Amino acid sequence: MEGKIYRPHFSTASDARVVRTRESLRRALLELLQSRPFEQITIREIAATAGIGYTTFFRHHPTKASLLDDIAAEEIRMLIEYLLSTFDTRNVKDSSLALCNYVADQRTLWSTLLTGGAAGTLRDEFIRVSKKVAEESQHTAGWLPAEVGIILVASGTIELLAWWLGQEHPIAVDKVATIYERAILSPVVMSSDD
Amino acid sequence: MEGKIYRPHFSTASDARVVRTRESLRRALLELLQSRPFEQITIREIAATAGIGYTTFFRHHPTKASLLDDIAAEEIRMLIEYLLSTFDTRNVKDSSLALCNYVADQRTLWSTLLTGGAAGTLRDEFIRVSKKVAEESQHTAGWLPAEVGIILVASGTIELLAWWLGQEHPIAVDKVATIYERAILSPVVMSSDD
Amino acid sequence: MEGKIYRPHFSTASDARVVRTRESLRRALLELLQSRPFEQITIREIAATAGIGYTTFFRHHPTKASLLDDIAAEEIRMLIEYLLSTFDTRNVKDSSLALCNYVADQRTLWSTLLTGGAAGTLRDEFIRVSKKVAEESQHTAGWLPAEVGIILVASGTIELLAWWLGQEHPIAVDKVATIYERAILSPVVMSSDD
Amino acid sequence: MEGKIYRPHFSTASDARVVRTRESLRRALLELLQSRPFEQITIREIAATAGIGYTTFFRHHPTKASLLDDIAAEEIRMLIEYLLSTFDTRNVKDSSLALCNYVADQRTLWSTLLTGGAAGTLRDEFIRVSKKVAEESQHTAGWLPAEVGIILVASGTIELLAWWLGQEHPIAVDKVATIYERAILSPVVMSSDD
DNA sequence: CTCTAATCGAGACGGTACGTCGCGTCTTACG
DNA sequence: CGTAAGACGCGACGTACCGTCTCGATTAGAG
Structure with a gap:
């Protein structure tokens, strides 16, 4: 349990990079939602659209629904x-x-x-x-x-x-x-x- | 040539076996739903619980949601x-x-x-x-x-x-x-x- | 073992229907072989091409290779x-x-x-x-x-x-x-x- | 969108894991071939014997024959x-x-x-x-x-x-x-x- | 010429393997 | 020497074909 992925401190998310990444993710998901329903969107797509690495997604959200x-x-x-x-x-x-x-x-x-x-x-x-x-x-x-x-x-x-x-x-x-x-x-x- | 899965005639479901199978499936799903939510139930479980073959499921329903x-x-x-x-x-x-x-x-x-x-x-x-x-x-x-x-x-x-x-x-x-x-x-x- | 499929008497295959069926099967396979390799031909196709029932195939041959x-x-x-x-x-x-x-x-x-x-x-x-x-x-x-x-x-x-x-x-x-x-x-x- | 199975770069197979995996696959198949003919060996067996995931097989070979x-x-x-x-x-x-x-x-x-x-x-x-x-x-x-x-x-x-x-x-x-x-x-x- | 038994057609079914897909973890090569 | 790229394990999916199993319906061929 509680794998070894390196996660930014969720509480103190003051780091500029962290803020930027999360904002990108939100925007990416919203953009993709305009073309097809949520369940048909993959994490890989979100990451790609947001311009971040696939693995990085999990550093900010444990799951797509999150x-x-x-x-x-x-x-x-x-x-x-x-x-x-x-x-x-x-x-x-x-x-x-x-x-x-x-x-x-x-x-x-x-x-x-x-x-x-x-x-x-x-x-x-x-x-x-x-x-x-x-x-x-x-x-x-x-x-x-x-x-x-x-x-x-x-x-x-x-x-x-x-x-x-x-x-x-x-x-x-x-x-x-x-x-x-x-x-x-x-x-x-x-x-x-x- | 006759590819795809062989599906019973949904309209003329007079065959006793077909009726039995479908009834089993309904019962199986309802039974499983009592123990955990729908998305966590797999088609294989439904088929197993219903006592029918996994493939047979698809002969009656294209998808679990169906x-x-x-x-x-x-x-x-x-x-x-x-x-x-x-x-x-x-x-x-x-x-x-x-x-x-x-x-x-x-x-x-x-x-x-x-x-x-x-x-x-x-x-x-x-x-x-x-x-x-x-x-x-x-x-x-x-x-x-x-x-x-x-x-x-x-x-x-x-x-x-x-x-x-x-x-x-x-x-x-x-x-x-x-x-x-x-x-x-x-x-x-x-x-x-x- | 030794399933219960009803098989014509292989030895005394004098019945006109049996002779006809087997000849149809041979012809069907040869015909299909002209369009694609053996492994890509299914028993169902052979039976259909021969104009006989799928099950009937097995009454004469235990397997496609046979x-x-x-x-x-x-x-x-x-x-x-x-x-x-x-x-x-x-x-x-x-x-x-x-x-x-x-x-x-x-x-x-x-x-x-x-x-x-x-x-x-x-x-x-x-x-x-x-x-x-x-x-x-x-x-x-x-x-x-x-x-x-x-x-x-x-x-x-x-x-x-x-x-x-x-x-x-x-x-x-x-x-x-x-x-x-x-x-x-x-x-x-x-x-x-x- | 990036569909299909993710395949390692076949050309630049410099990644140590890739080399290891492929070597395991070869050895596994050869090992299994000593016990029974090729057609009777399933991809799942090869993967299991090689100690790799089933899906991973396809990341390196499109088919068993390959x-x-x-x-x-x-x-x-x-x-x-x-x-x-x-x-x-x-x-x-x-x-x-x-x-x-x-x-x-x-x-x-x-x-x-x-x-x-x-x-x-x-x-x-x-x-x-x-x-x-x-x-x-x-x-x-x-x-x-x-x-x-x-x-x-x-x-x-x-x-x-x-x-x-x-x-x-x-x-x-x-x-x-x-x-x-x-x-x-x-x-x-x-x-x-x- | 009939009647009886063998053969056939249709297709539902259980089963095995396939190949695909996406998730979430873990490793490695690279900057 | 840390981090993104991506290889990997996992598990479910849906497909394809196999071979078995009912049933009736049909059709030989023997009496």
């Missing part, structure tokens, strides 16, 4: 951070619009992730972070366990976005925001009313 | 058939209860599928069949495209069931049915009212 | 029978010519066999039959064991014929006969002079 | 190199003796190859190399095309050696050399006299 997790975690973190800064239980409508606008602004990135086989990873990461956030503000509803609410919102969000970004003919942001508000957010957020 | 699809399609078909026979737009509550009871009655099977890595397949199959059913009864809402409604209900259903069946301490059927009704079904089904 | 052996044995038997009827130690020249003429008369057949991967089988069969014939007329030379003589003549014959029939531009029968006499037959047959 | 060719080519090359250094058209007798002694000195190796199913490969390789050598010294006889001479000598050589090394009771080298000279070499080499 790199994707990295990307997903980062994007989800930024998304949720943004949402938290604008979120207001009283104003679900604005929050919905904010989310949709945020995603629309980075359409290419999210489109790539959601249609390239990373949807599952994003959803799981979404749930994970949401749970952590929810731990602080314990607002348990009567009929709806907080965990279920999170799962439903997270999966609903991912599904809706995936559908949206997968459409041939673009759909207006506010229409999607309306769907999001009425079919996904409200039913769960309003649960406390009961 | 067998799972088969099972998922069958279960989803039966589930939806059952639901359609009891469904009533006016009475969402009873439908919710019916669904939850149906799943609870086959707890082992659904638990295996939902927690064994087949959730995605089930969800996709759910969506596929739902779309086909929906084609007939075109009731498009104003703000909610039918397709989105289907996707949200399907994914919500799967997520909720997966959470339910994954709980350590059993949760009452009617509690889950309530969640299902209020957080998943109603928001979408009521859309036509608007 | 069918080829059959053909080779038959041709070698006829060739040697013919040679024996004209052979004369004193007149090696005429014998050589006789052999070459015999083969030239059935150019297609021998060409197929010799260039289709059956050369080895023919050679072995040639040796086998020759040994049996030689058992009767024991004429052992001093320096050359009869067995070696047979092997050298047989392999030399096959090699020369294979070369001959594989040439693009046809070569006159008498030229080949001369080579056969001087390079293959004489050196061995004359051995008794010593 | 490994045998390698060995055959090497041995034939060395044999012919040795013969050329001692060969003299005027002294066929000594050349014959030289050949027989050379083979006798490596009795085990040649015995393995000739009786293990590699005779055909050796013969073909013998012919191939001989042709290349003969291209330089164009001495075409009147009645005997050079190519035929080569084929007959090569096949005769292989057959005689195979018979010799296959005998239960050992046969003196000079006796074999005599046969070789009188029945195989002389008839062809003397052809130019005519």
Whole structure:
């Protein structure tokens, strides 16, 4: 176990080379995801596209999925951070619009992730972070366990976005925001009313 | 000249041996799914567990996923058939209860599928069949495209069931049915009212 | 062991169907040999070409090679029978010519066999039959064991014929006969002079 | 994209591991050939015997036959190199003796190859190399095309050696050399006299 | 001319080996 | 003398062909 591959200190990843390498890897994976689904991409391809040695990949990520997790975690973190800064239980409508606008602004990135086989990873990461956030503000509803609410919102969000970004003919942001508000957010957020 | 693997006539699967073999395969996969997730199961294991030759597997399914699809399609078909026979737009509550009871009655099977890595397949199959059913009864809402409604209900259903069946301490059927009704079904089904 | 396949009575193969089937198999193999080497021909192809069922093949031959052996044995038997009827130690020249003429008369057949991967089988069969014939007329030379003589003549014959029939531009029968006499037959047959 | 199996640079096989691996493969095949014929040996066995991974085999040889060719080519090359250094058209007798002694000195190796199913490969390789050598010294006889001479000598050589090394009771080298000279070499080499 | 038994056709099946692919580890040659 | 290049072991995949095994359907040829 715990092979002998030389791994950079993950914690103190301050080394400029390390930063550069990891950034290359992320970019490479995202680039490849635009041409075919995640499972069909090999580590060798990622390394080649990133312009780094095959072995070097493993110095930064134990597995292919780990790199994707990295990307997903980062994007989800930024998304949720943004949402938290604008979120207001009283104003679900604005929050919905904010989310949709945020995603629309980075359409290419999210489109790539959601249609390239990373949807599952994003959803799981979404749930994970949401749970952590929810731990602080314990607002348990009567009929709806907080965990279920999170799962439903997270999966609903991912599904809706995936559908949206997968459409041939673009759909207006506010229409999607309306769907999001009425079919996904409200039913769960309003649960406390009961 | 007659290359490739000899595949039984999938359409005319009247041969007793073929029926037996396929049944064995389904059972074998379900059995194995109880011990570990789908991706960690090899075709060789399935064949061995089913008591059939490795090659024979491919005479019935081009890939491991195809067998799972088969099972998922069958279960989803039966589930939806059952639901359609009891469904009533006016009475969402009873439908919710019916669904939850149906799943609870086959707890082992659904638990295996939902927690064994087949959730995605089930969800996709759910969506596929739902779309086909929906084609007939075109009731498009104003703000909610039918397709989105289907996707949200399907994914919500799967997520909720997966959470339910994954709980350590059993949760009452009617509690889950309530969640299902209020957080998943109603928001979408009521859309036509608007 | 000794499986349960129903096999026609090999000894009393008087049944019209059996005779027909076997003849079809021989013809089919020879036909296929004209398009590609023996090892690349499958039993299924032979059966299909012969217009008989796959299983039926095994009712007549335990293996693919067995069918080829059959053909080779038959041709070698006829060739040697013919040679024996004209052979004369004193007149090696005429014998050589006789052999070459015999083969030239059935150019297609021998060409197929010799260039289709059956050369080895023919050679072995040639040796086998020759040994049996030689058992009767024991004429052992001093320096050359009869067995070696047979092997050298047989392999030399096959090699020369294979070369001959594989040439693009046809070569006159008498030229080949001369080579056969001087390079293959004489050196061995004359051995008794010593 | 970089598909296929990764093959070591055949030309620049300077890597110590590559050299080691290939040597292991040769030794493994020769070892196995002593117990059963070539066709009955599987690549998996060769790899296992050589102590290398199954896949690694294909990184060095596209097919099982290719490994045998390698060995055959090497041995034939060395044999012919040795013969050329001692060969003299005027002294066929000594050349014959030289050949027989050379083979006798490596009795085990040649015995393995000739009786293990590699005779055909050796013969073909013998012919191939001989042709290349003969291209330089164009001495075409009147009645005997050079190519035929080569084929007959090569096949005769292989057959005689195979018979010799296959005998239960050992046969003196000079006796074999005599046969070789009188029945195989002389008839062809003397052809130019005519 | 019939009837009985042998032969045949079809094809599902178990099995063995093949060659491919990708992963993750380990070694080595090279700068 | 450290590091990228890449050889290697591993294990699963899917293909190809083999030879066996049911079944019926057909067809000789003997009575």
